[in-house]
Amino acid sequence: MSKINAALCITELAVGGAEKAFAELATGLDPVRFAPVVYVLRGEKYHSGNPSFLPKLRKEGIPVFFLDVEGPCSFARGAARLARLLKEQRADVFLSFMFHANLLGRLAARRAGVRRVFSGIRVADREHRLHVLADRLTSRLVDRYLCVSRSAADFLARAEKIPAEKIAVIPNGVSPDAPPPAADLPDPFADSGKKRILFVGRLAWQKGLDWLLSFADEWLGAPEAEGWSLSIIGEGPQKKKLEKIVARLAPETSRKIEFLGWRPDAAALISRAGLFLFPSRYEGMPNVLLEAAAAGRAVLSSRCDGAEEILGGAAGAQTFAFGDKAEFLARFGELLSSEEKRAALGAANRARAREEFSFKKMIASYEAQFLSET
Numbered sequence: 001m002s003k004i005n006a007a008l009c010i011t012e013l014a015v016g017g018a019e020k021a022f023a024e025l026a027t028g029l030d031p032v033r034f035a036p037v038v039y040v041l042r043g044e045k046y047h048s049g050n051p052s053f054l055p056k057l058r059k060e061g062i063p064v065f066f067l068d069v070e071g072p073c074s075f076a077r078g079a080a081r082l083a084r085l086l087k088e089q090r091a092d093v094f095l096s097f098m099f100h101a102n103l104l105g106r107l108a109a110r111r112a113g114v115r116r117v118f119s120g121i122r123v124a125d126r127e128h129r130l131h132v133l134a135d136r137l138t139s140r141l142v143d144r145y146l147c148v149s150r151s152a153a154d155f156l157a158r159a160e161k162i163p164a165e166k167i168a169v170i171p172n173g174v175s176p177d178a179p180p181p182a183a184d185l186p187d188p189f190a191d192s193g194k195k196r197i198l199f200v201g202r203l204a205w206q207k208g209l210d211w212l213l214s215f216a217d218e219w220l221g222a223p224e225a226e227g228w229s230l231s232i233i234g235e236g237p238q239k240k241k242l243e244k245i246v247a248r249l250a251p252e253t254s255r256k257i258e259f260l261g262w263r264p265d266a267a268a269l270i271s272r273a274g275l276f277l278f279p280s281r282y283e284g285m286p287n288v289l290l291e292a293a294a295a296g297r298a299v300l301s302s303r304c305d306g307a308e309e310i311l312g313g314a315a316g317a318q319t320f321a322f323g324d325k326a327e328f329l330a331r332f333g334e335l336l337s338s339e340e341k342r343a344a345l346g347a348a349n350r351a352r353a354r355e356e357f358s359f360k361k362m363i364a365s366y367e368a369q370f371l372s373e374t
Contacts, residue, residue: 017287
């Protein structure tokens with residue numbers, strides 16, 4: 001039996017939830033049945049200067065081609081090059097992740113005559129209306145949309161009028177074991193006298209930290225937060241704004257908040273946090289929230305896309321409506337007031353994450369789609 005030539009395309013390979021799922025898929029496809037090749041919109045130079053999943057792909061022997069698409073002016077050239085490469089590969093199936101790869105990729109794949117074209121929907125994009133419009137106008141080029149969560153699928157059907165038969169849901173997977181802390185980096189949690197609240201993510205408007213920090217005096221200054229501190233892992237365009245918000249807080253509050261920047265051992269630090277905080281405005285299925293659940297952490301998350309699917313029956317005690325200060329304060333107080341409750345919720349989160357969300361199950365679902373004919 002000849003192998004299925006699978007073309008996998010993504011905007012970039014920088015460290016992130018979508019990129020991690022993409023790398024796990026590319027390296028995890030059954031080598032007996034599939035021959036994967038990876039195509040990346042951004043150039044190799046960008047990836048050589050930033051943490052990325054490129055070393056993982058190369059270590060596993062996955063061919064990687066860079067299209068050097070760095071802006072609108074290079075979009076058409078990148079699409080033409082991708083179409084040529086897909087013809088050379090004789091790609092049978094094409095899957096893309098993230099908006100720009102979805103748009104450029106489906107145009108190139110149809111031009112190259114690829115038999116089956118899939119678009120991976122990683123986020124319910126409520127921020128960029130032009131993205132939604134462009135996706136809708138080119139939806140006829142897609143055989144099936146593979147959404148990361150049911151809520152992302154519902155958004156796609158509602159906002160873009162995509163028929164239900166063209167949509168399938170494949171949740172993210174998660175590794176059951178957190179990696180060890182980085183031995184060559186200072187341990188930010190070395191002070192055992194502090195109890196840690198942790199946020200991990202890109203410091204961008206989408207993630208909601210600007211809203212949450214604006215009233216941090218109320219929740220970090222509450223009696224039940226005595227002895228607790230907030231650590232923020234990540235970089236992004238809102239970092240300076242967030243630092244200014246913190247600087248305007250009461251001194252006793254601002255001293256409890258630290259920005260740790262990007263950390264390669266974020267997953268290890270998640271496993272040591274007392275509470276994982278995730279106030280996002282919108283998502284698809286937040287991979288970092290899934291990692292926190294798999295690590296057995298109690299979480300406090302907005303009811304963003306995918307959060308309730310990750311937490312299942314324990315979602316009620318661990319979620320709040322974004323923008324609802326009163327609900328956040330109530331949930332926060334309840335969680336910090338009871339170590340027993342946090343432990344029970346963490347155990348429930350771990351059990352659900354490890355039973356329902358595995359990389360093995362995720363990869364098998366993609367393989368089934370690639371093998372399907374309808």
